[in-house]
Amino acid sequence: MRAIQITEFGGPEVLRQVELPEPVPGPGQLLVEVSSAGVNYADTHLVENSYLSKATLPLVPGAEVVGRTAGGRRVVALTDNGGYAERAVVEEYLAHDVPEGVTDGQALALVVQGLTAWHLLRTSARIAEGESVVVHAAAGGTGSLAVQLAKEFGAGRVIATASSKEKRDLALELGADVAIEADATDAAGLKERLVEANGGRKVDIVLEMTGGPVFDASLAALAPFGRLVTYGLASRVPPAPVHAAQLMGRSRAVVGFWLMHCLGRPGMYREPMAELLAMTAEGRLKPQEGGGYPLSEVARAHEDLRARRTYGKLTLDPAG
Structure with a gap:
């Protein structure tokens, strides 16, 4: 599968497209066919290893995905990295069903x-x-x-x-x-x-x-x-x-x-996420969808984010 991997720490230039084996879900996990992956400012810190938790190499960045499970569920989920790819494994307890009327970009804007x-x-x-x-x-x-x-x-x-x-x-x-x-x-x-x-x-x-x-x-x-x-x-x-x-x-x-x-603590993940998705479906909350980038242009997404040229939620298209 196509994925973005880093084998050294640095700026956007270390983000490289590679072919990797498809991840295999374990107990309590789901394999998600990624339709869109989110880009966060924290990702720019992760790539240079200046974030709150230290990273180990090699690494596929990406902390959030939206897509379909093998059973056909459309879910948005946090990941333990691995989101910048065509497929990602997520913990089932971190996957939330996306209501009709909520776009991929809106769902990704909510989960982090x-x-x-x-x-x-x-x-x-x-x-x-x-x-x-x-x-x-x-x-x-x-x-x-x-x-x-x-x-x-x-x-x-x-x-x-x-x-x-x-x-x-x-x-x-x-x-x-x-x-x-x-x-x-x-x-x-x-x-x-x-x-x-x-x-x-x-x-x-x-x-x-x-x-x-x-x-x-x-x-x-x-x-x-x-x-x-x-x-x-x-x-x-x-x-x-x-x-x-x-x-x-x-x-x-x-x-x-x-x-x-907040993860794993009662009432701090699923409940507020359900509230946010419901508010969005009802039109009371309007997540801002910013730029969409092909997976192959992830370095440009990071450059734009660091240069403050963006607004709202940035997303990656794994098919691009």
Whole structure:
């Protein structure tokens, strides 16, 4: 079967198309004929071995697939890598049936990024009615869903940040109350813009995946009892160290989140996934389908993602 494999760590150039034996499912597993595979920002870290868990080589990347099982079920599932291929083995408990009316791209947008957005707000930030929420990278896969879910969950004011006018306009279309430019080179200015966007008041919740100065400015913009949830390091620049006195002095919290800790825990995977799929089927949630790439052009997908040329969910077509 055709697959993308890496045999050395590095940038997009190490992603190479190869022929590999078809994977064989074991007990409790399903073989999925992949109709579409998802691309996540975390994949760019995996390829260079800078992610939270260290990888071993050789490796077929790809953490999510949608397709058909041998029994004809149309499922979307998380994978333990292996998604960038024509066929993939998945754990049955991580496979979820896709309702009619939900596209492949929408289903893929939900299984990592949708679940992440749901847990950022519900589990980590514990959003309360009327609170203000800042969503950085609001046109991205997770951000575009977080904007919508924050409104759905009762946020009083949703403040989106994005790098271009087109992306800010998209965030406004999705329900953000205001959208501002995220200038990572001006941390002090970003803090002031966040406060200004909230009517001169500091903010209650920030969903942050950039790191560096954006993290620092976001922490400075938190109101008493505010929560900053960090779930990525897209800039590849670590933020300044956070000391206990900084948190105590304003009763602020910094919370880390990694979706992998939700797997296998009761109520943290299948239930929110079912809710997200139902909301999408009903039209209440609109996952943004971004670029689709042939499997053979996966390196270009990674390049575009790293260069911030994309929005919404990126997918790979194994037939291409």
